[in-house]
Amino acid sequence: xxxxxxxxxxxxxxxxxxxxxxxxxxxxxxxxxxxxxxxxxxxxxxxxxxxxxxxxxxxxxxxxxxxxxxxxxxxxxxxxxxxxxxxxxxxxxxxxxxxxxxxxxxxxxxxxxxxxxxxxxxxxxxxxxxxxxxxxxxxxxxxxxxxxxxxxxxxxxxxxxxxxxxxxxxxxxxxxxxxxxxxxxxxxxxxxxxxxxxxxxxxxxxxxxxxxxxxxxxxxxxxxxxxxxxxxxxxxxxxxxxxxxxxxxxxxxxxxxxxxxxxxxxxxxxxxxxxxxxxxxxxxxxxxxxxxxxxxxxxxxxxxxxxxxxxxxxxxxxxxxxxxxxxxxxxxxxxxxxxxxxxxxxxxxxxxxxxxxxxxxxxxxxxxxxxxxxxxxxxxxxxxxxxxxxxxxxxxxxxxxxxxxxxxxxxxxxxxxxxxxxxxxxxxxxxxxxxxxxxxxxxxxxxxx
Numbered sequence: 001x002x003x004x005x006x007x008x009x010x011x012x013x014x015x016x017x018x019x020x021x022x023x024x025x026x027x028x029x030x031x032x033x034x035x036x037x038x039x040x041x042x043x044x045x046x047x048x049x050x051x052x053x054x055x056x057x058x059x060x061x062x063x064x065x066x067x068x069x070x071x072x073x074x075x076x077x078x079x080x081x082x083x084x085x086x087x088x089x090x091x092x093x094x095x096x097x098x099x100x101x102x103x104x105x106x107x108x109x110x111x112x113x114x115x116x117x118x119x120x121x122x123x124x125x126x127x128x129x130x131x132x133x134x135x136x137x138x139x140x141x142x143x144x145x146x147x148x149x150x151x152x153x154x155x156x157x158x159x160x161x162x163x164x165x166x167x168x169x170x171x172x173x174x175x176x177x178x179x180x181x182x183x184x185x186x187x188x189x190x191x192x193x194x195x196x197x198x199x200x201x202x203x204x205x206x207x208x209x210x211x212x213x214x215x216x217x218x219x220x221x222x223x224x225x226x227x228x229x230x231x232x233x234x235x236x237x238x239x240x241x242x243x244x245x246x247x248x249x250x251x252x253x254x255x256x257x258x259x260x261x262x263x264x265x266x267x268x269x270x271x272x273x274x275x276x277x278x279x280x281x282x283x284x285x286x287x288x289x290x291x292x293x294x295x296x297x298x299x300x301x302x303x304x305x306x307x308x309x310x311x312x313x314x315x316x317x318x319x320x321x322x323x324x325x326x327x328x329x330x331x332x333x334x335x336x337x338x339x340x341x342x343x344x345x346x347x348x349x350x351x352x353x354x355x356x357x358x359x360x361x362x363x364x365x366x367x368x369x370x371x372x373x374x375x376x377x378x379x380x381x382x383x384x385x386x387x388x389x390x391x392x393x394x395x396x397x398x399x400x401x402x403x404x405x406x407x408x409x410x411x412x413x414x415x416x417x418x419x420x421x422x423x424x425x426x427x428x429x430x431x432x433x434x435x436x437x438x439x440x441x442x443x444x445x446x447x448x449x
Contacts, residue, residue, distance in 0.1 A: 003048070004045075004046060004047060004048040005046045005047065005089075006046070006047045006048070006066055006067065006068070006088075006089055007047070007048045007049075007050065007066070007067045007068070008034065008047060008048070008049050008050070008064055008065070008066050008067075009050050009051075009052045009055075009064065009065045009066075009067075010022075010027055010030060010031045010034065010049065010050070010051055010052065010062065010063075010064045011023075011027055011051075011052055011053070011054060011055045011061060011062065011063045011064075012027050012028060012031060012051040012052070013052075013053045013054040013055075013058075015054075015058075015132075016132040019058075019117070019120075020058040020059050020061070021054070021058050021061065022054075022055075022058065022061035022062045022063055024061075025061040025062050025075075026062055026077070026078075027061060027062035027063075027076075028190065029078050030062045030064070030076050030077070030078055030080075030081060031049070031051060032078075032203075033078040033081040033082075034049055034064075034081050034084075034085070035049060037081050037082050037085040038085060038089070041085055041086065041089075041090060043085065043089055043090065046089070047085075047089050055110075056106075056109070056110030056113055056114065057072075057074060057100075057106055057109050057110060057113070058113055059109070059113070060074035060075055060100070060109075061074070061075070062074075062075070062076045062077075063076070064076060064084075066088065071088075071094055071099060072099065072100045072101075072106070073095070073098045073099060073100070074098070074100045075098075076098065080095070080098055083095055083098075084098070143185075143189050144228075145228070146182060146185045146186060146189065147186070147189065147191065148221070148224060148225050148228060149182065150182060150186055150191070150209070151209060151218055151221050151222060151225065152222070152225055153172045153174060154172060154211065154218070155168065155172060155182070155183070155186070156191075156201055156205045156206070156209035156210040156218070157209075157210045157211040157212070157218075158171035158172050159192070159199055159200065159201050159210075160210075161200070162198050162199060162200040163198065163199060164197055164198060164199070165179050165180035165183055165197075165199070168183065168199065183199050186205075187199070190202055190204075191204065191205045191209070192205065209221075217262050219254070219255055219258040220255065220258040220259040220261070220262035220263075221255075221259070222255035222258075222259075223252075223255040223256045223258065223259035224259070225255075226248060226252050226255065226256070227405065227409070229245065230243070230245040230405075230408040230409045231404075231405070231408055233245045233408055234404060234407070234408050237407050237408045238407070242407070242410075242411055242412065243407065243408055243409055243410055243411060244408075245408055245409065250313060253313050253314065253317070254317065257289055257290050257314060257317045257318075258290075260289045260290055260292070260355065261289065261290035261292050261321060263355075264289070264290065264292035264293055264296075264354065264355075265292050266440075267438070267440055267442070268292045268293045268295070268296035268297075269296045269299075269300070270438060270439075271293065271296065271354075271383075271385055271438070271444065272293075272296045272297045272299075272300040272301075273300065274436055274438060274444060275297075275350070275381070275383050275444070275446065277297050277300050277301040277304060277350065278300075278301055279301070279303075279349075280297075280301050280303075280304050280349040280350050281303055281304060281305065281349055282304075282305055282307075282347055282348045282349050282350075282377075283297055283304055283305070283306040283307070283348060283349065283350040283351070283352065284306075284307055284309065284343070284347075284348045284350070284351045284352065284372075284375060285297075285306050285307065285308045285309070285352045285354070286309050286338040286351065286352065286353055286356060286368070286372070287309070287310055287338050287353070287354070287355075287356040287359075288306075288308030288309065288310055288318060288333075288352070288354070289310060289314060289318065289354075289355070290317060290318055290321045291308055291318040291319075291321045291322045291325075291331060291333075292321070293352055293354045293385075294306035294308055294322070294327075294331045294352075295321070295322065295325045295327055295331065297350070297352070298327050298330050298331055299327075304330070304350075305330050305331070305332070306330065306331045306332075307331075307332050307333070307334060308322075308331065308332070308333045308334070309333075309334050309335075309336050309338055309341055310333070310335070310336075310338075311335065311337075312335040315333045315334075315335055318333055319333055338356070338368065338371075339360075339364060339367060339368060339371075343371060343374065343375040344375065345374050345375060346374075346375070346376070346377050346378070347375060347377065348375050348376055348377060348380055349376075349377055349380050349381070350380065350381055350382075350383060351372040351375055351376055351380070351381075351382045351383070352383050352385070353368065353372070353382070353383070353384045353385070353386075354383075354384075354385040354386075355385060355386060355442070356368070356384075356386070357384060357386050357416060357421075358386055358387060358402065358403075358406050358413050358414065358415055358416070359406065359410055359413045360410075360412065360413055361411075361412035361413070361414075362416070362420070362424075364412070365416070365424055366424050366427065366428070369382065369424050369425060369428045370428045370429075372428075373428045373429050373430060373449060376449045377449070378449060379448060379449060380448070380449045381446055381447065381448050381449070382425070382430065382446070382447045382449075383444060383445075383446050384421065384444065384445040384446075384447075385442050385443075385444050386415075386416070386442055386443070386445075387399035387402050387415045387441055387442055387443075388415075388416070388417065388418050388421065388435060388442075388443040388445065389403075389415050389416060389417040389418070390417065390418065391417055391418065391419050392417075393415075393417055396441065398441040399415040399441065400415065402415050402441075403415040418435050418445070421433070421435075421445045422445075425445065425447040429449070430447035430448060430449060431447075431448055431449065432447065432448050433445060433446065433447035433448075434446055434447075
């Protein structure tokens, strides 16, 4: 028995260029339309929706199979979804014009497709052709660069309610021919939609990439533009053993803090819950950036006061975030270098190092942790939030790649492993420490004095 009345499987298998597949035929738009329509009809708890791999009838995509009866809908468009939801899922009446019931022919089509696809893979392998997934990984910079250029030029804001290539080029002060190429590439990446020569923002771009929206992440993503420039020096950095990129100018501070705030807002509340801050009175937020963590911790513990220590140019931005959160009376700021600023011994119940340790060398982290230990009251806790590697430093992948980000961007920063953190904490005098795994790329190391 199915736990839901219906269970719909939508194929979202992506295959190489030129190979028929449901994704290329638009299955993601069908899937998104299905979720929206079920929500609108209050059927989300009656119909379970799952994306799935290849269903075999790739020339008839997008394909959806509905259980418990195993009904096959093929060649779907987003416009078909409303009819399926209202008829099949709401009234129990199948949409005959979209159903495929020629099961023998379907099986023959599946078997033929399987043999042809397998023969193609075997032929490519025999010829020594690079596998598609490896080739895609190597060329992964292309969609990234196209998106970053669009963000730099503020294309998504310029599009607004829609426009032609010529109109958009005029707004961003760029060549029409080149703008059209960029816009078409963004359509292929599902960030824009195009109809009769008019481009409009896809929902995700309208929400996150246009300026002025409640969830706009454009300014935060401009930090990635700066990262791109540093990553282009990776080969020379590997040879040199440290960053060779030019020192960033002051203009990089605002997008960096915006990026850190955007990332922190998504997890700061969860970190505060994992730490269990109830009862804590004094907190030190070293390198607190935008103040997102101090804000989350202060909201979680009404009696908590947090002090953020960071560079003056950062605190100018942090004070604004804190003021907008209505917590200026409970979150204070102090300018200083976290490795040398005077810290009152035994004052704090909590010391937080969020996205800080990866910026420093091993020796600097030892020094930082020793300073945190001295600043903590008895039974006080140090909370480190960072990209924690496994013992062999090859996983998780994000943390391993982020070590290279520190190579190209810092003098001696890196990602560090759980055993390294545990050793530093023990050497500093902490009685116990533990790793807390959380969703996302960052984990916690929590130590008690």
